Amino acid sequence: MNFIDIRHSCFQADQDLLQKLTGLLSKQELTTANKFRQPALRDRYIQVRGQLRTSLAEYLGVQPAALEFGIGTYGKPYLKQHPLYFNLSHSADRLVIAISNLENIGIDIEYTQPRTNLRALAQRCFSAGEFHLWQQLPLSQQHKLFYQLWTKKEAFVKAVGRGIVLGLSNCELNLPAAQTFASLPAEYSPPNAWQLIEFWPTDTICGALVAPNTQLMLTELT
Known part of the structure; x- marks a missing residue:
């Protein structure tokens, strides 16, 4: 397996x-x-x-x-x-x-620190649809969702080996759950070919793992 x-x-x-x-x-x-x-x-x-x-x-x-x-x-x-x-x-x-x-795996963690430029970062890294929905949330929810989306997008571009040059805004998630991709660049479609796993190493560190959507055994080791 x-x-x-x-x-x-x-x-x-x-x-x-x-x-x-x-x-x-x-x-x-x-x-x-x-x-x-x-x-x-x-x-x-x-x-x-x-x-x-x-x-x-x-x-x-x-x-x-x-x-x-x-x-x-x-x-x-x-x-x-x-x-x-x-x-x-x-x-x-x-x-x-x-x-x-599996070759195409990507992982990302981010310390969920407060940012004064959160809106500008979201506007640059989110799709238009993501940004529209994100803006409607209370500030406390915006902060958490920002990092949930950010880590999943980062993990994806790392999985395919392209990095942020691929364009984080081109990797769109289904909101509000943010557990699956809605759209991806054509060469990596369909979106359901990938699975996302969210994890929190601590209360203040958000993490995401992206891998091909196949049956697998996942183990976290400390």
Whole structure:
């Protein structure tokens, strides 16, 4: 059966762990890490890459440092030489990694912080229909729905490997439930070919997973 595992973790200010994870990185990853001027950002990058290597290695029974990665046509990273796929996202102090035998998976989490420019962001990222319905909601509901829509749109464009260049407003959801797509760019239609899964790692972090609409076993691991 097809499977997707969502692995949850928190960033840690642990120098021993950081040193261990640093030892797993490739030369290219170390070069990237050293380009960060802010130590906190450098340490976070090391933890993301190190945790990704550690997680994938557990499935494959290989050493984390032995894994090799490539970059797809539109910039989506993939694992070389192994039929195992992944996608990841991090926000605030949380990291989530989705691992699957399915190639086209995408995951996104966002800290639901208050934004002064929420309306402008919604107008840019929502379809005309979504924006019209969103504006009619009370402010408290607007805030929650914004992140529910945002994460699902982000997860979709990550699943197909195109990123936001595809246009978040071109990925429209059925409202008010926002549990299925109403329309998508033609090359990824029909909308019911995809399934959306909403999850909340914490009360203030909204998450979404997008995958092909097939039977699968979903497991969340902490």
